Amino acid sequence: MESPATGLLPHCPTPAAADRRAPYSNTPSVLMFHALPERIGHQLLIVGTLILFAGFFLFIRQRKRSKAYRYPPIIDIPADEIFTRPQEAYESALLKHGPVIGVRRKGKLEYIVDEELTKEVLANDHDFSFEHGTARILNLWFLIPLSKGRLFKNLNMMVAGGIIPRIDKIVDQVFPTFKNRAKEMIDESQLSGKGVDLFAHVHRCIAEAMLIVALGKHNVNDLNLQVTEETAHAIAVMTGMYQNTSSFARTYPTLWKVVTWVKLVWEVIIFKYFWVIGPFIWKEIRGRKYRPLHDELDEEERHDEPLVHYIARMYTNDQGRVSILSTLWVSTLVLAFIFASVHQTAAVAVWVVFELSMRKEYIPAIREELSVVADSIDNDGIQRLSYEALRRSTTLDSFIREVFRTKGDTLSVIRATTRDVPLGEHIIPKDNLICPLTSLTHRSRRIYGKGAIEFDPRRWAEGPASSTVGQGYLPFGFGRWACPGRILAVTEIKMITLTLLATSTPEIEGGKYIVADPLNVTSVPPLGRLLLHPMKSKSELLRR
Numbered sequence: 001m002e003s004p005a006t007g008l009l010p011h012c013p014t015p016a017a018a019d020r021r022a023p024y025s026n027t028p029s030v031l032m033f034h035a036l037p038e039r040i041g042h043q044l045l046i047v048g049t050l051i052l053f054a055g056f057f058l059f060i061r062q063r064k065r066s067k068a069y070r071y072p073p074i075i076d077i078p079a080d081e082i083f084t085r086p087q088e089a090y091e092s093a094l095l096k097h098g099p100v101i102g103v104r105r106k107g108k109l110e111y112i113v114d115e116e117l118t119k120e121v122l123a124n125d126h127d128f129s130f131e132h133g134t135a136r137i138l139n140l141w142f143l144i145p146l147s148k149g150r151l152f153k154n155l156n157m158m159v160a161g162g163i164i165p166r167i168d169k170i171v172d173q174v175f176p177t178f179k180n181r182a183k184e185m186i187d188e189s190q191l192s193g194k195g196v197d198l199f200a201h202v203h204r205c206i207a208e209a210m211l212i213v214a215l216g217k218h219n220v221n222d223l224n225l226q227v228t229e230e231t232a233h234a235i236a237v238m239t240g241m242y243q244n245t246s247s248f249a250r251t252y253p254t255l256w257k258v259v260t261w262v263k264l265v266w267e268v269i270i271f272k273y274f275w276v277i278g279p280f281i282w283k284e285i286r287g288r289k290y291r292p293l294h295d296e297l298d299e300e301e302r303h304d305e306p307l308v309h310y311i312a313r314m315y316t317n318d319q320g321r322v323s324i325l326s327t328l329w330v331s332t333l334v335l336a337f338i339f340a341s342v343h344q345t346a347a348v349a350v351w352v353v354f355e356l357s358m359r360k361e362y363i364p365a366i367r368e369e370l371s372v373v374a375d376s377i378d379n380d381g382i383q384r385l386s387y388e389a390l391r392r393s394t395t396l397d398s399f400i401r402e403v404f405r406t407k408g409d410t411l412s413v414i415r416a417t418t419r420d421v422p423l424g425e426h427i428i429p430k431d432n433l434i435c436p437l438t439s440l441t442h443r444s445r446r447i448y449g450k451g452a453i454e455f456d457p458r459r460w461a462e463g464p465a466s467s468t469v470g471q472g473y474l475p476f477g478f479g480r481w482a483c484p485g486r487i488l489a490v491t492e493i494k495m496i497t498l499t500l501l502a503t504s505t506p507e508i509e510g511g512k513y514i515v516a517d518p519l520n521v522t523s524v525p526p527l528g529r530l531l532l533h534p535m536k537s538k539s540e541l542l543r544r
């Protein structure tokens, strides 16, 4: 019976009314409806049921969504395994939990992806930033805001515009350096009867060549060369290239960073690089006027232009002058160029020469090719090589490409997420580092067939060249930011190999080398000493 005032049923329903509602009244939740008018009660019941259904539907959808896009699993791989057998450790973790997993290394969380997701990560620079990832892993994050986000763009521009277009002239300028350093090495090995430290020699040779490229031959002297070498080494240390090989650096990464940076910035960057090389750059830049980049130089001017002049042209004002602040920035770019061009190329050159020493069966064909492509031969029996000759040495090129592919790169390219990015069935949270496990791509059966793990340079006989990047070949990265210096790097490695092979046969002391850092094979050269057996005669040259 309804109350006339409220329209509600009385609190104690009459027995008759209670009977009428008996089917509902068994469940306590429905009891409240007894307090409502019958029509409204039914409506509420329907609405309630609908709400329940809607809630249930939303719950299921949310579950589905969170299932489709959940964070990747965080896998604990013991540090010892990461540093001693990274390829196996990461590969088996990905096989079990993949295709994307989070792993902590040196206190940092990194997401690792398998071969299937590699292209997506490397090619989508919008969501997976090369600049932020690389700056963070190299401990150079502070340079991004300092350069208003232009650091890598400037580096790219100076290499792609200031070096690659004049590579043939550069080879003419630096080939004598490669020839002389090869002779020095062979003499040292012969005189001492012992193996030489190949990395030290090659590092010095490339540092000298890059100093010529950067500042011009007239600015090269012993002190500048020594400082360039020390600078390249210091930045390699500061950016963590050797961090895996020091247990102090692995255990206390932050403390290690502070100590190393304070020491090396002070001792090498300020007191050596800026103190010794700085004045040469200052003189070159402030001592004359420059035409801006869009003002085309004639062929000859362009060919003789040292890199520092090209960079100055990037920053010249209307009067053709470069401001003091820009001059400082140009010095920083030259510093970055020294680092980018010297250390890694030297490390990878060691890989190529060591592999050739272990696989002597490839030497005769490479030597034969050398005699075919060389422009001329000097009195010491050493061939003169132009860029064109080096480009045509395709047998050596195939060997280099195969060494690059098989040397065991693991986490060699890196990106950072710019937002929460869906990847496969996961979400990678914003501001996190993410790297493909390169070994999976380089040894992929899908890409390279059954013999994927075998060393076989013949697979590249018809190309592509060792400097050509591709989905299945990542030593120089992939996508918009693939290494702009790769043609120069390969050209230098060819000069090193061919000037050694021209008059000697390499052999590793003790018959084998040691991989110093399996997690960073591209930056830390393998260990071993190289014997260089001089060739006795031209006929031997053709036979061996």
Ligand code: HEM
Residues within 6 Å of the ligand: 130, 152, 153, 155, 156, 157, 159, 163, 340, 341, 342, 344, 345, 348, 412, 413, 414, 474, 475, 476, 477, 478, 479, 480, 481, 482, 483, 484, 485, 486, 488, 489, 490, 522
């Ligand atoms: C064998 C030697 C070298 C190797 C293995 C190598 C490898 C790489 C890799 C993997 C990247 C990152 C690409 C990516 O993440 O997609 C890179 C970037 C870069 N490399 Fe190299 N590189 C070598 C030599 C050189 C040389 C000789 C130069 C300079 C002439 C150079 C200049 C740069 C620069 C400036 C970048 C930053 C990317 C950009 O600014 O576009 N590299 N390199």
